[in-house]
Amino acid sequence: MTSLSLVTFNTHYGLRPLRAGARPYDLGAVLAGLASDVMVVQEVWRPDGHHGAVDAFADASGHAMHHVITGRATDTGRWPHHDPAGRGTVGIAVLTRVPARPVASVLVGPTPGDPSPARELPQVEVVVDGARPLRVIGVHLTSRLPHGPVIQLRRMARDLPPAGTPTVVAGDCNFWGPPASALLRDGWRRGVTGRTWPASRPHSQIDHVFVRPADVTVTRPAVLDACGSDHRPVRVQLDW
Numbered sequence: 347m348t349s350l351s352l353v354t355f356n357t358h359y360g361l362r363p364l365r366a367g368a369r370p371y372d373l374g375a376v377l378a379g380l381a382s383d384v385m386v387v388q389e390v391w392r393p394d395g396h397h398g399a400v401d402a403f404a405d406a407s408g409h410a411m412h413h414v415i416t417g418r419a420t421d422t423g424r425w426p427h428h429d430p431a432g433r434g435t436v437g438i439a440v441l442t443r444v445p446a447r448p449v450a451s452v453l454v455g456p457t458p459g460d461p462s463p464a465r466e467l468p469q470v471e472v473v474v475d476g477a478r479p480l481r482v483i484g485v486h487l488t489s490r491l492p493h494g495p496v497i498q499l500r501r502m503a504r505d506l507p508p509a510g511t512p513t514v515v516a517g518d519c520n521f522w523g524p525p526a527s528a529l530l531r532d533g534w535r536r537g538v539t540g541r542t543w544p545a546s547r548p549h550s551q552i553d554h555v556f557v558r559p560a561d562v563t564v565t566r567p568a569v570l571d572a573c574g575s576d577h578r579p580v581r582v583q584l585d586w
Contacts, residue, residue, distance in 0.1 A: 348477035349585045350383035350444060353570075354516040354553055356486070356577035359391040359419075359426035359436065360399050363544060363576040368425055371574030373399040374406075380570070380579055381407055384472060385441040386516045388486040391421055393434040400439055409441035412448050412470050416462040416486065428461035438468055438517070440484045446470045452483055454501045457494035465498065467517075480562070480586055481507050485517030485554075495521035499529040509533060512586040515556040518577065523551050533558045540569035542578045553580050562586045 360373035377385070377400065390413065392398040397405075404411040420432035428436065440446075451466040465488065471479040483506070488494035499521065507513045509532055519526050523536045537555040541548035548569075557564055563585040570579040 347585050348474045349583060350472065350474060350480070351581065351583055352384040352386070352482075352514065352516060352555065353380045353382040353579055353581045354386040354518075354555060355380060355579040356388040356518045356553060356575055357390065357400070358575040358577065359389050359421045361421060361426055362574055363546070364425050373574065374403050376573045377403040378407065379573070380581070382581065383442070383444050384482055385409065386482070386484040387439045387441060388484075388518045389426070390437045390439045391419070391426065391434060392437070393421075404441055407443065409443045410446060411439050411441055412446070412468050413437055413439040414451055414466045414468045416465060438484045438486045440468045440470050440482055442470060442472060444472055444474050446472045449481065452502055452505050454487065454498040457488050457490055457497045459490045460488040460494055462488070467502070478512055478586065480584070481511060481513040483513065483515045485515055485519060487518065487520050489520045491520070495519060495526070496529060499526055503530045503532070506530065506532070509558060510561065512561045513558065514562055514584060516554065518553050520552050523554055526554060527556060530556060533560065535559055537564035537582050538567040538569060538580050542569055542580060544576050545572035545578045548578060553577055555580060555582050557584070
């Protein structure tokens with residue numbers, strides 16, 4: 347059996363929540379404290395012409411960065427968000443410090459009102475010590491409730507690897523766990539239960555790690571303390 351650590355974290359562009367003034371926090375230090383074998387990072391902000399804090403962390407820590415852009419964005423104004431006239435881009439990344447190779451992105455596509463019409467999800471295969479590859483799919487679904495996440499979860503379910511393929515689906519689903527796992531079908535279960543949003547006084551879990559227990563086992567599941575973003579990080583140990 348092979349084991350690795352995984353964390354998923356929505357960075358909120360490296361900015362604190364609106365109620366805290368949307369001021370920057372030390373995202374590099376937060377990521378260093380969360381450092382794991384695999385890190386699924388959402389809202390990866392890159393100002394035009396510059397590397398962002400996530401890139402800098404990956405370079406310093408030796409993580410390979412597998413990244414897809416969800417659209418142009420702005421980190422100014424009342425809150426950071428997709429904006430065609432913004433001064434940078436935002437995206438999703440899977441960071442790996444174990445051998446990994448990219449696999450074709452999972453396309454969950456547009457939903458009504460979603461400012462990110464492509465909405466691709468990065469997918470990698472992690473290979474550890476000659477074991478069977480572990481497929482890792484990083485997720486950040488639309489926040490356009492009530493129908494947007496449902497549409498995208500159904501689309502994603504069609505493109506997930508079949509049962510018998512060790513796979514983990516991790517990230518911000520902008521949707522609650524029980525209906526999300528039901529929409530994925532095919533035996534998917536939550537690996538962690540605990541409130542993740544909003545970080546200061548969480549009332550909902552929208553950040554998830556999904557596995558099929560027959561293929562991948564989760565141990566040491568944890569929702570971690572607030573660390574700057576409006577989401578709390580989630581950490582697990584995976585065995586397959």
